[in-house]
Amino acid sequence: MPGTISHPLFLTFPAWNMYMDPWHDARWIGTGRPSRRIGIRKAKHATGSRPAPMLRREFTVAGPVQSATLHICGLGYHDAWLNSRHVGDHVLDPAQTDYESRVFYAVHDVTGFVRGGQNCLGIMLGNGWYNQDRVWGKQGLSYGQPCLKCALHVASTTGTTQVITSDEAWKWAPGPVRENNIYAGEIYDARHEQPGWDAPGFDATGWKRARVVTGPAGKLEPQPLPPMRRIEEMVPKAISSTSDGACIVDFGQNFAGWVKVQLDSQVPAGTRITMRFAETVAADGRLDTGSTGVFATRVEQVDTYIAKGEGTETWEPRFTYHGFRYVEVTGWPGELHPRNIAGVVVHTDLPTAGSFTCSDERLNRLHQMALWTHRSNIHGIPEDCPARERCGWLGDANMVAEFSMWNFQARSFWEKYLDDIETTRARNRGIPANIAPGKRGTRGNANPDWAAAFIMLPWHVYVHHGDPAVLQQHWAGMNDLMAHYRRMAMNGWILQDGFGDWFDPGAPGIVKHTPPSLTSTLWFYRCARVMMDVARVLQCPGLAEKYAGWSERIKAAVIAAYYKPGPSGTGTFGSQTANAMALAFGLVPDGEASSIVTSLVDDIIQHQVHVTTGIMGIRYLFEVLSEQQHGDIALALMRQDTYPGFGDLIARGATTLWECWGEPEHDRVHGPRSLNHPMMGGFDNWFYTSLAGIRPDPARPGFQHFFLAPCAIDGLEWVTCWHDTPKGRIASEWRRTGTALEWTVQVPPGTTATITLPLSKQKQELGPGIHHLVDKPVESLVPCE
Template identity: 35%
Template structure:
């Protein structure tokens, strides 16, 4: 029996009401009752009593008020319908539950701060000479920080903490440092600009304030006494060797400015400055429950070339987001420069066009100035890049594969979806989707890692439900919804880009409906009503905003008419903006009605259901071409079939129009980011799998095959292979939903896969497939070869309807409880 607290394993940073869940590995298991007990030491702070319920994913704590920075033990007993009893145990710790629990101050350099120059803070502390039972550090630096203790980095977080709308919310991190403390200690904090002091773009309009930091260390001794260390006026500060840092354009590290031992006890800081309290108002400090950004993979070069004298280019073999570690030999004052790009030009030099130099006003660049002669190793701290190729100049040593190591970084989301089949291009595309999404999971869902690095709501809207299958992303999306709520509070409008100061006008429905769709998708995937409760007010408000921007239920024009982005053949989104926006208005209305049912606010449901009927009627009357059975594009037909925006019987004809239009385009799709989420589902539903197969066999424009032939290791923003685009855009990967829903055949028919179907729908073109989804109930596994074998694993406390395919493409239906089955 595996237990979770707020969907985390033994967390030490809970600052919200605990929610308990558990999974079991048991056959033919249906839960009849549970009992949850929570203890603080020997005291029982909550006993749910034996509760008749099959709920095993979201049991809310209803006990005594939790105390800050305290330990709790959880016992769960479960009974099944056969009378069997199961027991499990876990633990969790609370973080700082109130702003008044913070006893330190925000500190920085004050007027001595130089823009883009990172600084370092230090404080020596002598502790009492007695055994420490427990010690935790709560810390954040704005924009980014690195915590150091006695000469070593604490933890493995990178670019910490996640970007937020800082005037409303600031995340802090929590570390267990019990084993790192000594009698004499030195705490150090290096502070960089991050997103809090984004000076590169918008002529300084992206700046919230000057970088600063706050920390509190709570220490508990074996004898029951306590002490704490906080940031205050007694700390000292000085400039670090990082003389320039920017999330977009890179970092300069001058090793000649290193002060050896600065973060260790006994260092002479008499020439350092006194810190200055930073009094600029900031948002509420809350614990970051979402996983931090970490280095998740090290990548070695696959080739090393010298396209010009003194220039070395390393090909790391794949496009990704992160950093590099440099290991070489130098002499004092020698400047080594690394530049980063996604592609090469015809001479073998890096081509920085796709990295958006026009946008970021520079090239992704790292400069290292050698301090001492000899070998050194260096990894940047407060920037990251989107790249495959590294150009190295100024290094006079011999370059080898050990000179440069790629460090792939992202918000460390656990992979929950796995997929493979006997159509090789689908396996490749699944990997490209994996690479693209993780490259854009950086505390927020960004659009691309080399150019904008922004939280475009349209990208999030289209990829969210797919990502929830492949990654454990509940806290990732819960946090992003918090960002959207905070952004509205700060700027007074819902922006196309959130969080942050870039904004890009008030959002349009195909983008802004992320604020309605994502909470709903998250509830359907994870079964936690809390995300609906936290967002229902905004969902209703944004729906009202859409409604107010319609005339006779049809959406009005907008100065930024975003619709099916990056569609081929010169598609003009303005021509279909009203159709797309009104379709999303309908979708939003239906989802809010369903959300209100879940929240048991049934008195409001009828209003939205009636409105949905009116929108549907008006939409069809206004936009549908009854003679040709179309809304005008493959995307709109697919989307509207998915939504049910058609009169009875027209769906079949609409799909036939899609197929005819694909044939008209010589087997190619005309979809942009939005259409790719729906078109494969629709073609499969109506039996046009051969059309899908033909598309995936294409290797000319516009096709995935063309881009794979071009060497793609991620998904491109546009169709084609032009360098004047981002080569790492996850929003083109929403087809991943189809891979799991139709190729593997795993369809969520209830809430959080409490009930689900397994019915592969592409067996006429795909004969073998294998994969799994880790749900909140446990892992669903499917492994089949049509007409030969069919294996399925069903997690405890769920029911599956399984359709086993025969060689003649018929199915045999089975309704199954938990267990592992072979047919």
Template identity: 30%
Template sequence: MTNCTITNLRINYRNNPVGTDDAKPRISWQIDTEARGFVQSAYQIQVADRSDFESEIIWDSKKTDSDKNVHIEYAGPVLKSHTRYYFRVRIWDSKGDQSEWSEPGHWETAFMFADEWQAYWITAPVQNDDLENEACDYIRSEVSLSQDIVSAKVYATSLGMYRLYINGIPADDTLFNPGYTSYKNRLQYQTYDVTSLMNSGSNAIGCILGNGWYKGYLAWEGENSHYGNTRALMIQMHVTLADGSEQVFISNDRWKVSTGPILMSEIYHGETYDARLEVEGWSSPDFDDQHWESAVVIKAPVSALVAQENEPARIIETLKPVAVITTPNGDTVLDMGQNMVGFVEFTVCAEVGTSITLQHAEVLDRDGNFYTGNLRSAKQTVTYICKGNGKETFHPNLSFQGFRYVKVTGVPEDQLLEQFLGCVIHSDLEKTGSFRCSDELVNQLQHNILWGQKGNFLDVPTDCPQRDERLGWTGDAQVFIRTAAFNMNVVPFFEKWLKDLAADQEEDGRVPHVIPDVPVAGYGSSAWGDAAVICPWTLYQCYADTRVLETQYPSMRAWVEYIRAQGENEYLWNTGFHFGDWLGLDAKENSYIGATPKDLIATAFYAYSTELLAKTAAVIGKEADADKYTFLHKNIVDAFRQEFVTPNGRVASPTQTAYVLTLMFDLMEEQDRLRTAKMLAEHIEENGVHLTTGFVGTPYLCLVLSRFGYTDLAYQLVLQKEYPSWLYSVIQGATTIWEHWDGIKQDGTFWSDDMNSYNHYAYGAVGDWFYRVVSGIDLIEPGYKKIRIQPHMGDQFSWAEASFESVYGTISTAWNKQDDGTVKLDVVIPANTSAEVILPASSMDSILEGEKSLSQTSGLLKVEQSGSEQLLLLGSGNYSFTLTNK
């Protein structure tokens, strides 16, 4: 029997998911062992309908010779709807020894076929077209059960945003369902296990329904109803009784509708709640609803319905205010100490009719006054009218805000600090990465990167969470996705968003600038539309997920073919609208677009997306396409060199972004790359060790410098404190990443009101460099099946440590420079993987592992010398190296 334990069983990245419609769910597990060099040689998976596996086995993979332990597709009989399936795993090691069976995991199906929906779409009989004063709908029904309950599941969705209640209690802790999707093409429904909330006898189902993203205001032109102008709800409940029978309850015209205390709820504008209008017991059984109106059935398709794919939004943590400020203007303002996304919960005691108002903002102006200019038309205002019978606790229901500061009116100051709480809300993504080092300013920068991701990963990857925008900008998503994948497990989040991208993609292959599509935003820019290719490929690289490539391949190909069809030369992209190097600091006066020619950027990304498309085709077995797009890529690179590189091998446009893109995407002749990198370094140094790059160049800047031997310069850039730099905003007190390098100028004035978010993650892409270069965690094979460990231990830090939870398990590095000149490096490599560890040592004799020489180190498979470095091939395990001065 092998000495290991099978742990962390997952179905499609989730532990014991409820409510999937995947016909071939993928099974993964991790291996926990103290043994070094552990390799799986075979596995066996069994699936049954009982956790004891004593009934008939539904699927048995039998012993399968393979070292694969991630993303193994279920290959048994067709799955039934509304069914729980149990699975367990055992493995064999490289010696042929067998493990114990794992503890069982499970998953539960929802609707496997659209025609199983029996429920009707229902809505209020009268629609209010005045969105400024549109109350939310309160919808209810009752069900009667004659026996004890074994199981009760609710399947629910809406055109709008809803919150579900069972017998007066929220069905679960998720928020803002059904989420933000390409509603006409793909609408998620949620599955709720409400068994513990149901009783024999009378039960009530209640639902609050608001506008949400579906009908509410979106984008900056003051328009609403982008996806529809009629809110609607659909609910189906399946109850299994003690005798084994099943009862099904559906939404129909016998359900009742009214209004309640939520008089207005909007994504941008906040919420107005009049507690005097509360209807006690409205979602509980035996409530008298005879004066409520009957719901109206409307026609809406069910073919677009898909089970919940991404992680839902929840309150993830809470923050107490750190101070109460009285501004020079006399306003009372709470400082949460952190720019955050979510809402404020408060408890007050006040007379009936007292109006309490909360306005939300990210920063104070240079005089210390409350500032909302950068919100543009978004009001971000919560109004609560008290009912006046003692303590009252409230938080918004169907709206969220982006803020650090809260201006409060109507509350005595002595009730502010202890009775107000910031509820931090984002998609409930598993945190997978951490990075720390000896420089506290850099640690704060990493904190800001993570909090920028928290605030903007709320159902879709948004550009900002506060102003009248909050849209899924494709360019921002593609430049940040690699960093995001270190910080959190982002696969289900991005897989859902990429399916929306494909659904919203135009017939000619154009990709909207924002996903889900809001037409006012536009279509088809390079580096933005390239998210269609870059994001799936990045997910494949980070998680070894070939399904995302297979699913997105038609979209990826359509985007490249769209570019190919533009202009007269199929190998250049020199036509159409492009954002260019957005917010590049070398832009002309009063321009948002940097100095790097747009057609250079467009053609560079055309080459890059085509290269990735060819690689994708090869991975998923489309050999003819792989050859086709490899040939196309070669021709694009040749055309790029003819158009944008001089005959003697110089980039024709000598900007930092031009240098970075040509090097990052291998667009220069190989013999010209080192000189081009030297020119980039000289450009940065001549600019006072400052960057001039915008959204397009910045994410790759430090990576390119390190790749070509300029890591010390990359360190200097990252540690630069003067504007423009990453640390400038940190020194200015930022707690998230800014949209502009000088969002707040040195004199305390603002860049502008027009476009000045203080929570905008794009420039946080430098986090990728922290993990891959400073801490040295990178991949050789997709999913980190084979890892490269090569920390660049610059003189600027005395220590650095990082940890990353890969699909195989934890990868970590921690290096520390000792007073005697030696360097300690601790490395963790997960079971069933291997790693190349590259150490700065001139000989293997100058390296100890533990207290032993390398020749005595177990788990060490190979040592090679390469100049002044030693390359160690290691099996899995925990290692502690000491690099001496010998």
């Protein structure tokens, strides 16, 4: 036709060539519209109010299909359909990165989707993190408008392959997702649906031609970690009504995801149903959105569905997620029943790698709370909370990484996050920022205690998985960070800056019990010791000697500045956190370990068996107490029912770990605190390393050799625990039988274990297999018949 441009529908070439370059001539395409500086619900400075575009491409396949593979990157998020069938089970794809450094794509096997003859590929694009500057309000957070790059490889039985790529032959139209923002939610108007738009033969009159656009500067890479998925659906525990006619749905559990709604019968077209999300309700039963961060983000989490008026309608969002337990529903036609609404749990789908249960229901509940909290905060990055900031704070990540590795097959997740930290180094003259990835909070160097994650995380990955490649990959940056520490410390070896033991009891953000200079310098010491070990692994003896020397100087400086010898063998670094960290890191004066332990226990007793720890102390306190034969004190702290204690949080309705210990003063001064915050979850290591007694051997990483030494605390009757390692499953199960203890141990093939019996303290070397042991105080090891 006159005035039209002809585009080839596909390329044809021998099938064996298809893997040489999966993208071929694929281009970044989009609507070509400039950014619109009005955000969701008319927010100042924000992008994202335009409808999410739908893009489609019809193509013809000649002959029978042998295989078909789709390579796709749709930013910020994308959903794909082929011949009206949804492609894959990923949601919120791809995972967040700094899009100026790297961009992930997914690969889907769509062999069963493509047929000989006419076909259609349809893509819907959301803003995601790529086009978000609605929250943290400053312009410049957005990387650009939503865009698409894809290549569909279709191999025929004749030995040729067609490649359908993103180019200007595609067409687009605004879709039913009228607005979407990762923080603020989604507005979906079903009246704008176009049935059949993703099928061949659809009348696309009125659709516009896609434009080649400038895509992200980052390198396209295959997504290296598991995708986000719909994990499970939650049934409401209760539905109530407020005086103004709103429905309050309580799912009984704080989690991250969204809700799915179903209209049972036809309602008038244009019926508007609004869902507001929160972690708690006020005393009068109304929704209380304070803890979700409205004071900081200036937005509430709100989804809106506008009905099309055509019988039964089912909907759930696709380009946002929320942190919540409660949902306020307004505009629902008639009575809202549990069958009409379900909670959908959504997070990065990390396979399970461990399990812990014991005879104490408090401990089991705390373990489950920690797991729910962690799962709520893994959406491509380790987040601080799923409702408010959703940022990858380095300090928070450092406190939970080991706990994550015990419970989940999380290697790829943490290696991806380490690469995110590397991208902040590139923006920041070689030093990590406090937050990774993206543009949020990346200006300026990370505080030294938070930056320690960049040294500790590679080490944890190495110890748990045994591959030194992660150390080699980040070795240069780790050395740069140590040099930065040294410059900060000057000649005194003491670091002055730091966030400190964040949210210890009674302190609104600024720590009360432990000087940040002390915790930062303790991390400086710990990092120096780790760098010494890494240098040995990487066969850099000169650097190993250097960092060994640094660690001795830091140790001497800390002892001189902070250690206070006391009467009757009660030396102290001044707080529960300081003493626990010093003992855990091995930074104690010669011969003074028992004095510090005594001071630590005395401090706990003086506080009526309460913690005075924030995120750092809570990570190490319980392990240290158990190692020093005070497991009974650790158990008493876990069982503490009054403030500050875990039981107090449970009594207040907590189903996940909170950002603080529940002080109203925090809420008054800084706004309500998050009720789903993993940074306090480091205590969960104790279940694996102390109660089950499973510990890796850094000298033989990846559990080639490991230690088993359970702490059989009086008051616990049994423990059952397993952990899947690169070598296979380790299991540790013990049970009291009178004065004896029966212990079953599983050692994977190709490994050895050094065990310490919990009552007699006898040691033994075990090889692969399942071993049944009986232990009695001060008696010999007796095989179990």
